[in-house]
Amino acid sequence: MNDIPQAEGKSLAFTAASTHGLINLSDYAGKWVVLFCNPGEFNAVHRNDWISLIKYAKAFSKKDIQLIGLSTDKNASHLPWLYSNYRNAVSSLPFPIIDDRKKTISQIFDLSSSSGSSRSSNVKLFIISPDQTLVKTLSYASLGTAQMNELIKTLEGLQSSYRAYAHSINNQPTPSNPNCPVVPIVGEYILGNPVNVDPTLLDFVIYAFALIKPDGTFEAYSTRYLRELTDLKVVNPNLKVLMAIGGWGAEGFSDAALTPTSRYNFAREARRWVNEYNLDGIDLDWEYPGSSVAGIISRPQDTENFTLLITALRDVLGPDKWITVAGTGDRSYINNVEIAKIAPLINYFNLMAYDFNAGETGETAGRHQSNLYPSSLSLGNTSVDTQVQNLIAAGMPSSKIIMGLPFYARYGATSTRTFDDIRQNFLNVNGYTVRFDDVAKAPYIVGPTGNFAYSFDNPISIYYKGLYVQENCLGGLFSWQSAMDSANILAQSMSLGVRDIEALRQMLITDYSFTP
Incomplete structure (x- = not known):
């Protein structure tokens, strides 16, 4: 023409x-x-x-x-x-x-x-x-x-x-799947002191948490730590820094979402924090809309009001700030959230793909907490893949789903240990042995008598999850949470799993005698 x-x-x-x-x-x-x-x-x-x-x-x-x-x-x-x-x-x-x-x-x-x-x-x-x-x-x-x-x-x-190259700061390779619409990203939640956070491994960090006070304003656990996270942009100017509002047992969401006035008051308060602390966006960690399982107030209208709360937040923050939602992919969550309606409003859905066995005691406590696929050691059909597919079927684009990784080990509702603790005291020492469920693509630890001791993630399971991200065009990987992996062993594996899966494979071959 x-x-x-x-x-x-x-x-x-x-x-x-x-x-x-x-x-x-x-x-x-x-x-x-x-x-x-x-x-x-x-x-x-x-x-x-x-x-x-x-x-x-x-x-x-x-x-x-x-x-x-x-x-x-x-x-x-x-x-x-x-x-x-x-x-x-x-x-x-x-x-x-x-x-x-x-x-x-x-x-x-x-x-x-x-x-x-x-x-x-x-x-x-x-x-x-x-x-x-x-x-x-x-x-x-x-x-x-x-x-x-x-x-x-x-x-x-x-x-x-x-x-x-979407990640020009580190000259990273493109993903292995040419059919994916976006390059996946990698991030961490940070609860407490961010001293061990390595911004060169990450595309985003999420400060946890700010709480909703009775008067509708927010109160952060530590504004000093929040500022220290934004200071990491000196090292990585492309780093996105978000603030998570809520968390398990955090009250105030149902009230904040209840009316147009309360929703826009919430959004304006979020904008105030974004502006004051030079943030790139907000993460909503409402656990969970329409449910009082965490001991918080809930209402039947939470389902619609959650969508309206995100709408108000997007209206006030504008199109350029990130809005992410932390949630699960199980049926009980999806039934209470309008997944297809919130999808266009948010940048990413942070899938908390862990704690599958969190409420279990007795025999079922000894099951995987973050298995990629179902197996005889999973809780029925519960798996990361199941939850991802549930979300996609409900209307969440795969490219907006970021798969969460636990940087800790769990035995049902009874015991949790940081990866630092696991690395020092449970990795084939003190009578404990690491095994790998090749069906579930998940490692676990057994005690001296062969009994199931802990479910956890290691670099090998992260490799398979990185492959899954590439093959299914997911948005990337994130972890809960940074301080549990002070040496950044899992963080490095997670970063490579998104940015250079072949480099991670070669590292596993050398360090773990890995045969994929």
Whole structure:
């Protein structure tokens, strides 16, 4: 088409005012971006194009593609239209629209020609790769169903063929599965002193915890430790630092989610902490909506209110801050949470894929707590794979599921030990022996008489979980929690399991005589 600007291959950078506040293209590094522009006046015909894009926004979000609108109308006529249609609507505008009356951004994309030329008449769609390069430009007379489907297919083809380093700070390799839409990430929850946290191994850290006080404000266990985590960005500028609100037995969620006023008060309090402590987002650890199993207040309406609470949080934090949810994939959780509705609102679902045997006593205490697959030593059909598949079936995209790893060992409800303790006192010493369940892909420890002593994870099980992440296009791995692995032995395995699975395999062959 002769009206397509000749700007492809250009490395891009810009900052601009938008309907979602000040945005910077670099904020979306690592994601595909589609910049939409309908040059000229914001008239009735052009509004239909914007409506088509809004209608399909959820389809792009599921593929982890960021939409950005660009309005070049000299009168900024899009603003009153947006405010009248979306300001008080049930659903907010799903992507930012840049006010480009001065044509600052238009010049970058070679759209600065006179308004009478053919170049200005058609809809322009600029596809920007995760490394911030313009890779393709499309032009249509108008946008409808056929054009949107064509755009999505074009993006799927570009995603499949794209082989960039998403983790440029460590020059990491791309994942082994070329069909996955995103590069997986790795992170840790930190409870207590972050002294052993190695930010070069991680893409994100989550401070645990802040609690909801009776007056609706938050109180963190230690603001000093929270600041020390954000200071790690000096070592790794790409590190995302989040604050987790809640935890087991943490009260206040049902009340905070109960009314529009309480929900937006919660969201504004979260924003205050994000701004004050230079955070990249918030993790919601409500254990669990619609359930009083942890001894907290619950209500039947928690299910819907949880979705509305996340909606308020997204409205207030905007599109660029992370929102993650910590939860499980068992049926009781999924029945109380609108998985398909929260999926477009959050960045990741942190699957607590552990503690499967946490409430068990007697014979069933001696079962796996974090097995990848079911076996004779699991609690029935309970497994990481089962929970992952439950979440996907409920509407959570696999690329948003981050699999959790326990950095501790468990014997039912009776005993837990940190990996540091296990490493010093239970790994084939003091009469204890490590065994490996090859069906479940899970290690366990037996005592001197051969009785089941502890279920835990080690570098070998983490290798198999890393493979699972690659093969099933999961979002990555995270751990609970950092201080239990002070030497970062499991943290290094977890990092390699996401970033360089072959290096982890070679390490296991050398150190464990591993034969995969």
